[in-house]
Amino acid sequence: xxPTRKRRLGFVLLALAAIIxxxxxxxxxxxxxxxxxxxxxxxxxxxxxxxQLFRLGGVVCEGxxxxxxxxxxxxxxxxxxxxxxxxxxxxxxxxxxxxxxxxIATGHMVGDGFRADEVLAKHDETYMPKEVAxxxxxxxxxxxxxxxxxxx
Amino acid sequence: xxxxxxxxxLILALLLASLQALLPxxxxxxxxxxxxxxxxxxxxxxxxxxxxxxxxxxxxxxVHDFSVAYVARxxxxxxxxxxCIAAVWGxxxxxLLLWILILALWTGAVARFSRSLPLPVIARVLGTMGLVxxxxxxxxxxxxxxxxxxxxxxxxxxxxxxLLQDPGLIMHPPILYSGYVGTTVAFAFAxxxxxxxxxxxxxxxxxxxxxxxxxxxxxxxxxxxSWWAYYELGWGGWWFWDPVENASFMPWLACTAxxxxxxxxxxxxxxxxxxxxxxxxxxSLSLLGTFLVRSGVITSVxxxxxDPARGLFILVFLGIVIGGSLLLYAWRxxxxxxxxxxxxxxxxxxxxxxxxxxxxACAMVLIGTLFPLFADAMHLGRYSVGPPYFGSMFYLLMAPxxxxxPFGPLTRxxxxxxxxxxxxxxxxxxxxxxGGAVAFVAMxxxxxxxxxxxAIGLWLVLGTLRFVRxxxxxxxxxxxxxxxxxxFAHIGIAVFFFSVLLTEATSVQKDVAVARGQQVAAGDYxxxxxxxxxxxxxxxxxxxxxxxVFRGDNKxxxxxxxxxxxxxxxxxxxxxxIDPQINRDLYVALGEPIDARGGWALRVxxxxxxxxxxxxxxxxxLGGFTTAFDRRFRRKNETV
Numbered sequence: 092x093x094p095t096r097k098r099r100l101g102f103v104l105l106a107l108a109a110i111i112x113x114x115x116x117x118x119x120x121x122x123x124x125x126x127x128x129x130x131x132x133x134x135x136x137x138x139x140x141x142x143q144l145f146r147l148g149g150v151v152c153e154g155x156x157x158x159x160x161x162x163x164x165x166x167x168x169x170x171x172x173x174x175x176x177x178x179x180x181x182x183x184x185x186x187x188x189x190x191x192x193x194x195i196a197t198g199h200m201v202g203d204g205f206r207a208d209e210v211l212a213k214h215d216e217t218y219m220p221k222e223v224a225x226x227x228x229x230x231x232x233x234x235x236x237x238x239x240x241x242x243x
Numbered sequence: 244x245x246x247x248x249x250x251x252x253l254i255l256a257l258l259l260a261s262l263q264a265l266l267p268x269x270x271x272x273x274x275x276x277x278x279x280x281x282x283x284x285x286x287x288x289x290x291x292x293x294x295x296x297x298x299x300x301x302x303x304x305x306v307h308d309f310s311v312a313y314v315a316r317x318x319x320x321x322x323x324x325x326x327c328i329a330a331v332w333g334x335x336x337x338x339l340l341l342w343i344l345i346l347a348l349w350t351g352a353v354a355r356f357s358r359s360l361p362l363p364v365i366a367r368v369l370g371t372m373g374l375v376x377x378x379x380x381x382x383x384x385x386x387x388x389x390x391x392x393x394x395x396x397x398x399x400x401x402x403x404x405x406l407l408q409d410p411g412l413i414m415h416p417p418i419l420y421s422g423y424v425g426t427t428v429a430f431a432f433a434x435x436x437x438x439x440x441x442x443x444x445x446x447x448x449x450x451x452x453x454x455x456x457x458x459x460x461x462x463x464x465x466x467x468x469s470w471w472a473y474y475e476l477g478w479g480g481w482w483f484w485d486p487v488e489n490a491s492f493m494p495w496l497a498c499t500a501x502x503x504x505x506x507x508x509x510x511x512x513x514x515x516x517x518x519x520x521x522x523x524x525x526x527s528l529s530l531l532g533t534f535l536v537r538s539g540v541i542t543s544v545x546x547x548x549x550d551p552a553r554g555l556f557i558l559v560f561l562g563i564v565i566g567g568s569l570l571l572y573a574w575r576x577x578x579x580x581x582x583x584x585x586x587x588x589x590x591x592x593x594x595x596x597x598x599x600x601x602x603x604a605c606a607m608v609l610i611g612t613l614f615p616l617f618a619d620a621m622h623l624g625r626y627s628v629g630p631p632y633f634g635s636m637f638y639l640l641m642a643p644x645x646x647x648x649p650f651g652p653l654t655r656x657x658x659x660x661x662x663x664x665x666x667x668x669x670x671x672x673x674x675x676x677x678g679g680a681v682a683f684v685a686m687x688x689x690x691x692x693x694x695x696x697x698a699i700g701l702w703l704v705l706g707t708l709r710f711v712r713x714x715x716x717x718x719x720x721x722x723x724x725x726x727x728x729x730x731f732a733h734i735g736i737a738v739f740f741f742s743v744l745l746t747e748a749t750s751v752q753k754d755v756a757v758a759r760g761q762q763v764a765a766g767d768y769x770x771x772x773x774x775x776x777x778x779x780x781x782x783x784x785x786x787x788x789x790x791x792v793f794r795g796d797n798k799x800x801x802x803x804x805x806x807x808x809x810x811x812x813x814x815x816x817x818x819x820x821i822d823p824q825i826n827r828d829l830y831v832a833l834g835e836p837i838d839a840r841g842g843w844a845l846r847v848x849x850x851x852x853x854x855x856x857x858x859x860x861x862x863x864x865l866g867g868f869t870t871a872f873d874r875r876f877r878r879k880n881e882t883v
Contacts, residue, residue, distance in 0.1 A: 109603065113607070120636055123631070123632075125614075125627070125628055128626070146627060160838050161758075162756050163754060163755070163756050163834075184834070
């Protein structure tokens with residue numbers, strides 16, 4: 092092998108090694124940081140693994156928001172008009188958070204309730220995760236479940 | 244009447260753009276001089292008509308002509324005049340028109356400032372830019388006409404999204420777009436070189452100043468976007484790894500790699516094929532960024548429409564641009580031996596490492612951004628990729644970049660004794676590490692990032708200054724504008740890393756429920772909530788809070804965060820209040836009223852050094868501009 096070819100081979104091997112390392116790291120990083128988006132119906136079907144962080148998407152039930160006076164604790168119910176999940180959150184809610192508005196909360200299940208670490212209401216007021224919209228559309232064909240206030 | 248004229252102007256611009264694309268490109272292939280000479284006047288003509296169309300749309304906004312659907316959707320008669328103008332690019336159709344206007348401006352500038360270039364080159368460059376323009380004009384006219392009428396005419400408009408009613412927004416899109424569109428120039432030069440068949444150092448020399456200016460504008464545009472998000476969204480963060488931010492960051496990474504690779508190709512003749520590919524990649528990523536943000540693929544504040552016709556057009560357009568240029572590359576790329584040979588210890592190798600790291604970072608952002616879309620399209624479920632993915636990948640990739648950066652300028656082209664730059668820099672590396680250690684001991688409670696920020700900042704600044712000193716000590720060697728630009732940019736990187744790491748390490752955030760008169764301690768500061776009053780703005784009602792900030796016994800600031808309710812759409816908006824200083828920001832945002840007695844949720848931040856993040860970006864941009872004005876780029880064309 093002449094020197095030029097040898098050096099090229101060196102570069103190619105280096106690049107290959109770099110790609111393999113990068114690929115492995117990326118897969119690892121992705122595996123730990125990918126979050127599912129689940130609807131209340133999927134939660135009711137037990138699709139979430141225990142203690143695992145996931146994102147809950149749905150509509151804030153009308154009349155379900157309860158605050159504890161003097162603190163930032165807030166409870167509300169998220170629904171896809173078929174099933175409901177009670178949510179607890181401590182913190183400041185986004186500007187677009189309101190009853191009847193679709194939100195995405197990140198957190199995990201504690202017992203039968205969802206403990207949210209972060210609540211996002213999308214900037215676009217008409218935005219709704221596609222699966223939530225689909226679930227709501229399906230829900231319209233079923234007998235309507237009214238929003239119940241959260242149990243204390 | 245006027246809006247119809249605007250549309251007519253766009254159609255004329257499309258005709259001129261087709262002329263500017265086809266005749267010069269064919270003329271250059273066939274050697275027909277008269278056809279090649281069409282390029283310049285056609286470019287100026289296109290600029291004129293696009294500017295007329297843009298002016299007419301702006302006029303429609305200023306006079307509140309709600310018979311134009313786009314105006315009716317994005318403005319309101321109460322909207323202040325400044326925001327009326329900014330509303331022109333506040334949504335999809337108008338921002339496309341802005342893109343086209345900026346492309347026409349860049350094309351005009353290339354036509355004007357490239358008089359010394361050979362005719363076939365300029366014909367091909369302007370022709371390629373004309374093709375891009377044809378694509379965008381067709382897209383606008385066929386799927387996103389900003390002049391479409393709305394009948395019957397509504398008496399009032401729907402208002403501009405309140406998030407966008409902000410001075411930051413007036414400047415952010417035009418500057419960011421100037422950067423995006425600027426990559427077209429490097430792309431056009433690359434395509435021209437491929438068509439010409441002479442892929443040599445000359446095309447790179449001609450395109451380098453343009454690339455530098457585009458990169459600098461892109462840097463400022465991203466920094467403005469980040470600054471806007473910081474004070475407008477009210478979360479106190481400056482970067483969220485949101486798909487929309489990623490869309491602007493990917494072309495930046497590719498363009499940064501391109502800058503460095505172009506320097507090698509111009510000076511040493513190496514990396515020719517790679518530079519061409521990077522030019523194509525930077526432009527393709529700019530296109531992807533524009534469309535990703537504006538097409539509604541990703542739903543966020545930036546996307547405004549989900550229209551299948553648009554999506555299809557975009558995919559076809561992207562396919563033609565990326566596929567076409569890669570085919571051309573495969574067909575015409577240089578096959579001969581690639582420039583001057585270089586040893587392992589050489590500046591070429593270091594720049595190669597820089598390019599590998601930057602393109603890997605770019606690929607990693609691309610995968611993280613597109614993976615959720617891909618998974619959704621393949622019905623693998625709906626995912627999101629969290630910021631920790633991007634964060635951890637960046638630490639890994641930027642660490643070697645930071646370590647190697649000062650070595651680059653101190654290492655000679657082609658061959659260097661590895662011991663020399665190490666000898667020059669070792670003392671400064673030691674000084675930086677000592678600085679980091681001192682910081683670690685001085686702030687025992689701060690996380691490792693604090694010490695790392697100090698050490699990295701010192702290392703990059705001292706290492707860069709070592710190069711400056713060495714260069715100035717050489718007799719008879721000029722310190723060129725290019726070197727000065729590099730120095731600015733590298734010190735900008737130092738300032739950036741320093742402030743990012745220190746902000747992350749030492750920021751204090753408190754979300755609290757406060758009653759009137761209640762105090763909140765954060766860091767060295769005491770925030771006292773003095774209640775909320777009602778106030779009215781031109782097109783909103785507001786709850787205006789008063790927060791007094793004390794340090795010790797001294798009152799150092801009175802802040803007025805607001806919660807606004809906009810009249811037209813009823814949207815609620817948080818307006819943060821910030822007391823800025825170079826080494827710290829005091830940041831307050833109102834949450835919501837939590838009881839009937841005037842208690843509010845309040846968000847309080849102390850963010851050290853956060854301002855320097857954008858200062859660092861501005862220094863980088865200054866470096867890009869400085870480099871663009873190097874004398875070497877203004878020499879008359881000569882054979883290399």
